[in-house]
Amino acid sequence: MLTKCLPADRSERSAFSFRRSLASLAVALLLVCRATVPVAAENLSYSVSHTPITRDLAVAVTAGVVAVGMPAPSVYRSLVSAKALEELCGGTVERRIYLTHELIPPGLATECGKHGIAEVVNARLGHITLVMVQKVGEERLNLTSKAIYLGLAEQVPAEGGFVTNESRTWKDVDPSLPDFPIHMVLVPKNFVMRDIFETEAMVGGCWNFPIVKDIYLEKDREKRCRSMREDAYEEAFSEQDRVDALLKAPAGSVTIVTMDTYQRNMNSLQLLRFNGVEPTPETLLTEDYTLAIPVYLYADGGNLGAGEGGNAMKAWVAEALSERALGEGGYLSSFSLSTIPKSEREWQRNSLLR
Secondary structure (H helix, E strand, O other): OEEEOOOOOOOHHHHHHHOOOHHHOOEEEOOOOHHHOOOEOOOOEEEEEOOHHHHHHHHHHHHHHHHOOOOEOOOOOEOOOOHHHHHHHHOOOOOEEEEEOOOOOHHHHHHHHHOOOOEEEEEEEEEEEEEEEEEOOOOOOOEOHHHHHHHHEOEEEEOOEEEEOOOOEHHHHOOOOOOOEOOEEEOOOOOHHHHHHHHHHHHHHHOOOHHHHOOOOHHHHHHHHHOEOHHHEEEOOOHHHHHHHHHHOOOOOEEEEEHHHHHHOOOOEEEOOEOOEOOOHHHHHOOOOOOEEEEEEEEEHHHOOOHHHHHHHHHHHHHHOOHHHHOOOOHHHHHOEOOOOHHHHHHHHHHHOO
């Protein structure tokens, strides 16, 4: 089996951050308004993750495809969780493109070959940048994963075991931090953004303590690290709901939104560093800034360019990987998608679209 994929250049920390997030990957098909799409390819469909921005990315790419007269999806069907990549390798659906937040596991890639999928196209589109923010005018918090874990955890490490978390202010956690009450506004569980936050902040902070590393079973470590006390946070579903909740919350409250939402609300929100690192194009490229959701494109390479549907698939992939979409200042950057290196963009186009 031949798998076209990216060079293995992800750091160990990033691999640790994302390899357990497959269970949180939810996938839904792109819904396209037929009235605005003049051409449709039969039996051609697209699956994207449930995060709103990923759907927006797919809609934008589809608009680019339609603008040059190529077909758009003609089938709408929803699909949930890791079943998306299982479907790709199961050989049960033809002519489908997937946008996911997870790399395909090696074991599942082997299944592709067993079902006649000889070539899997895999491209990295970038990362959706997440940022921690608080209200403008407040003393700025400088939060680390360790401080967040010690502030939000239901129980914290102590000599000989774990004890109930008694910290109520950030100063209780770290004397260098302001005397603000510990309060965060988070997206509900089972969303990729929540999983990234828990992985990078809660689990990342938890691993500072040897007692955690001594827990034998991974599922027990995960539960210990991710369990949060209910009085330390509230939940809000949409980006704007979280912003509104933050503005009404006590001084020093923090929420997590996409860079796009922050930029639209800069008059009322201020950006925070995470582990001492600000989200910039440079820190995203080097992966020093880790609050980010990866976006990957997958397709059955054997169908690319094969017949009407295959030509439509190839046109969609080509548009998604084009400089006007993925390059510096490309239209996908307006959706908080970070730009990958030029050499990688060129490699993907030359290798995957030959």
